[in-house]
Amino acid sequence: MSGAKDRMRHKKMKNQPSNVTFSDRGSGGRSYNRLEHMRGPSQHSRPQQGGHSSWMIGRQDGGIIADQALPKYITASLFAKARAAEVNAMLRAVTKTTGSCHVFGALPKHMRRRSMSHNTKRLPCRLREAAHRMLARSQQAGQKEKKEQSKTKSRRARRRHGNLLLEFNRRQKKNKWLETHIWHAKRFHMIKRWGYCLGDRPTYKCYRASYRAMSTGCLLQDLSYYCCIELQGPEEQLLSALTKLTSKDTGPTFAAVQCVSGQREGSILLYRPDQYPHQPLGPVHFLWRPHSAKSTYRQLWIWAHPTLKQDLLPELQSVCQCFEAMAPATEANTSKPQAELGPADHLTAPTLSDPSSKPQNSRKRKQEGGGYDNYPAKKILGDGTRSLMTPVSWKSSKTDIVIIDLSMDVVRYRLIGPLSHTVLTETLLPATKCEVDTKVTSPFWWPEQCKNKESMSLHEQQADVFQLLKGLHSTSELPAGCVLGLTVDDPRLTLPKKKGKAASDLQGPQGVEEERRRELALRGIPAPCANSALWVHSVRDNVTNNKVSEQDLNRMKRELLVPGSMLPTPPEGRVPILLVHQAGKQHGEERQDWGCGWDLLLPKGWGMAFWVPLVYRGVRVGGLQMSLKHSQNKGMPHFPHDFPDCPAGNCFQEQQEIELLEKFKRRPPSKRTNYIKHGCLAPFRCPWQQLAEEWEDIVKHNGENSKPQPAKIEGAISPVGDNNTSQKSAFAVLRSRKVLRQMSFWCRPSSAHTRRVTRSFPTMLNHAIAMQLQEQWRRFLVWVRICVLGKGLPTLHAMLCVPTAEDLQQLRGDPQCSGPKEPRHKDHIHHLLKKSKRCKATLDCSSAAIKEDSSPTPKKEQDPGINSKEEQQSCPTPPLKDTHLITSTTVNKDPAFILTGESSTVMGSGDLSGVLERGLWPEPLPSVSSHCSRVTLGWVTQGDFSMATGRGEALGFVSLVGLLHMLLSQPADKRGTVLLRNPSSLQYRFAQLHVEA
C-alpha cells in the first residue's frame, strides 16, 4: 500500500470524530470492515463482529459487498443512537473551521474579490463582523513579529540625516559598506562576503553587454574592498625581509628592477616564509613609491584580497619582526619624514580609538565637511577585515620597518577595456594652479604644493603624459603595469549634463605628438612621474577632510551668475590620484591583451565624487560576477576560487560545498540528480589531496616495472630538492615558470607551427624526464585551461579524464563526434536505504508491539543489523588500491563489480553513522581517479560558455603526475586532448588542454 494513499485516507479521516466508529458496537464485523481497518492507520481498535454499519457502507468506495445481505430488522433505539452520533459528528464538522478559514470561504467563488481581504466593507453584511475579527487577529499576530521600533519614529524623522547615518552605521556593523554602497544597492544584487557588502551583478540584464564593454568599451568596478598594507623602511631591509615570502621561480619578485623603481606595479604569489613551493598564501599586487633621491627610506603598498589579509598580516609581521603595535596617533608622526608638504590634519586619527564618539561625529559633520556620506563616521567603524580595537600599525624593535594597515584608506576602481584611457582622459582634468600667496599658510594641501617649484614641474610633466594618453587608440598600447601619478580637479565640476559615451579620437596625434606617443609606448611612463601625493598620509587626510560636500557644491552652482557655466575650482578641490595600468591577457595565443585597463586609486572619501562622473562617461558597471568572468576570459586564476592550496581558497571551497549541498537538498528528493548513478563521487567539492595521492601511487606502481633513471633536465630544477618532509603533507599547485613553460610546450599537439619553436626547445618529453619531474613535484597540481573541441558546456566541478586510445581513434576518424559515454553506474546506496527501511520494519514486527510508523522518512540512520546481511552478499573483492594497477589509459572494469566491492568496504568501515543522502556518496570516498571508465585527471573549477571563442571554456586543475602520464602515452598529433564530463551527465566531450605559462 502506497504511502500517498495512506496519507490521503488519513487526511479524509482527520475530521471524523473518533467516537463514531465505536458507536455501532453491535453491528456485525464484515470482511470489508477488517480490510478497512488494515487500510486506515488511525483506527486503534478493530470493531468487533456484530451489526451492520450502514454509514460505513456509504463511505466504502465501490461498496464491494455492500448489499449482499440486508438486515431483516433494525432495533430502533440502537439505530437512533447511531444516527444521533452521526448527526453530532456532522454538526461538529460543519461548525469546525478547517484549513484556510477565511471568512469569504463562505462566499461562492465568483463573488470573491481580492480586495475583500483588506477592506471588509466589500464583504456582504452578514460576514463583515467575522471578517473584522479575523483582520484584527491577524494584525496582532503580525505586530508581534515586527519590530516596534520602526513605527515609533515617523519616516521623516527616520530619514533625517543624523538618524539615517546612525541607521546606516548599525546596518554595517557586521559587513562594511564601500563608499559606493548606496549607488550599488539601488542597482545590484548585493551579497555579504568577506566582511563587506558587495555588488554581485546588476539587477538589469547586462551580462552580454558587460562582456562587450570589456572587449570593446569600458567596464567599471569598485575594488575598494581589496586591502592595502603599507610597509615603510630602508629598501634593503624591506627586500631582505620580503624575499622570504617569495620565490624567483614564480616570476618577478618584489626586487624586480622595474618594480623597485616604482615605474610599474608588480604582482606576485606569496608563500609562507621559506616554504616555497609549499604553503602558498595567495597573490598580491605591490607598488613601490618612486625614489625620493635623498634617502633609501621607501614605501611599499601591498594590495591583497580581504580573505588573504588575515593570513598575510601575521606573516608580514613575523618576517619584518614588527610586533609592537603603535597607537594610532603616532602613526601620523612616523609618516612625517615622508610628508614633504601640507599641514598635517589628524582630525580623524584620535577618533579612531574612540568608538563612543560616533553619534557626535555625525552631528559635527558640517565642520568636518564630510560630504555626501559621512566618511569620518565610517572610519571609526574600521573595515571589514579587522575589528574596531585592533591596532593598525606596527613597528619593529630591531629594524626600521613599519607596517601600516591602510584598508579602506585608499579607494580603488578598476576600468577594464580598450577605451578605459579615453574615459579617464575625459573625466579627469589635471589640477589647475592656484595663485600662491607665499606668506599665508593655506589649510589645504594644494596651495602649499604650488609654492614648491620642484613639485610643480613634476606636476606639469605628469599632466603632459596624461594628455598624451588621449592620442592612444587602445589601452593595450602601453607597457603592462605602468604607473602614473597625477593631481586632478574635482571631477564633479566638469560633470556632463547628459550621460554620454566615450569614443576614441579617430584622428590621432600628429607630428611631434606622434613621436612622443611612440616614445611613451616604447619606454613607458618615466619613473618620477609615478610619484603622487597620494602616498603621503597627511595629504590624504587633508583631502578627505576638506572635501566640498555635495550640498555646498550644488549651492555654489545655484549661485553662479550664468546658470550652467563651469564653476571655478575651489582651493580644496584638488585630489591626488594614482593611475595603474593593468595588463591584459598575457598567456596563450588568441585574444592577446584582452581585458587590459586602468586602476584608479583615490583618497578615502572621494569615491562617489569620481564614481558618478565615470558612470556619466558611459561605462558599464560590473560586480563580482564580472570580475570572475574577466579573469576567466583573461585565462588567469581568480582569487580565492582558483587557489585550492591557499588557506583562503580552501576556506572558499568548503563554503561552496556547503552552499551547493544546501541547494541540492532544497529540491524534492525525487527531482535530485543521482550523482552515484552518474559516477560522480564529489559533485560539490574536489578532493584534490586524494587525487594527488592516488596518482602518486599509480606512478609508483608503474615505476616498479620500469626502472627510473635519473636524467638531466634543462632548466627544470627545483630549488628544494631535499624538502621531502613537507612534501609528504599536502598538495600544492605548480607555479614554477620553467616547468610550466615546458609543460605548456608538451601539451600542444605537434604541427608545423610548433615545430618551428622546437629549435629553441630541445627538451622533448620522454620517460626519463617525466620520471624526474614526477620525483620533484610529486603532489602537485597544474592549473590548466580547457577548450571544448565541439559541443559541450563545462560546468563547475566537471571531470577531466584521460581518453583511451580508441577514443582518440574515434576523434581522428570524425572530428565532430560527440565522444564516448559513461555506462550508468549502480546506485548501491539506494539499495541500502531501502534495505535498511525494510530491515527495520521486519525487526520491528518481530520484536515488539505493533508500532505504527505513520511518518515514513526516506532517509534513515544506518542500522547495525544490515551489516551482517550485507556481508553475506558481498563477494570478496581485492583491495581497492589494486585497481590502480590498471594504469594504462584504459580502465575496463565492470562498474557493478567495483560498486559491490566498494559497498562492502563502505559497510565494513562501519563509521557510516551519518545520514545517508540519496544520490550522494557517503564520506569515505572510494578511489577518485579510477572510479569511472576513464581515468580522472582533475576537475574544473570554473566553466562557462566563452563569448570570445563561441565555445565552452573551462579552467581547472589536473594532477601533474597524471598529466605527464597521459602525455607520454598520447600520439603527437592528439597531444593534450582530454575528455570532459559534467557531474550531471554521462556524456564525455573532447577538449583541448592548455597549460598557461
Place this chain on the structure above:
Amino acid sequence: MADPRSQVSASVPQKPLGFSASEGTTIEMDPMEYTLRKRLPRKLPKRRNDVYINMKTDFKAQLARCQKLLDGGAGHREICIHGLGLAINRAINIALQLQAFSQGALQLAANTSTVELIDDLEPDDPDEAGEPLTRTRNNSAIHIKVFYPSA
C-alpha cells in the same frame, strides 16, 4: 600572424650564468634567457568600410564580409582592405577574388607601407637581469582600395 610568444635566446653577452642543478652538476645556460612577448600592432582608425585581414578568421568568411560591404544594403562604393605581414598574401588574394567575381566592375589600387611593431623581451630571471628590453621592428603592410570606378 606569427605566434606571439616564443622562447628565444637573445645572445646578450654580458653575464654568462652558471646554473647549479640540484644534482650538483652544472649546466651551462645560454647567456641570458628572455621571453619574447609581442605587443599587438597599433590599432588604426576604423571606418565602416575598412577591413583588416587576419590569419585566424576563415578566408571565406573574410571574403564574404568584403563582398557584403560592397553590394549589401551598406553599398559602399569603395572598401579598403588592410593586411599586415603574413596576411598580405591573403589580403591580395581577397582583393583579386573580389575583382574576379565582379566581372571587371571593380578596380584595385594597392599601397604598401611599413608598420612599426613593439616587442617586449622579458628576462626570465628578473632580479639579476637589468632592464627588460623593448625593441621595435618593422613589418610590411598593404592597403588595397577596392572600388567601382565612377562612370
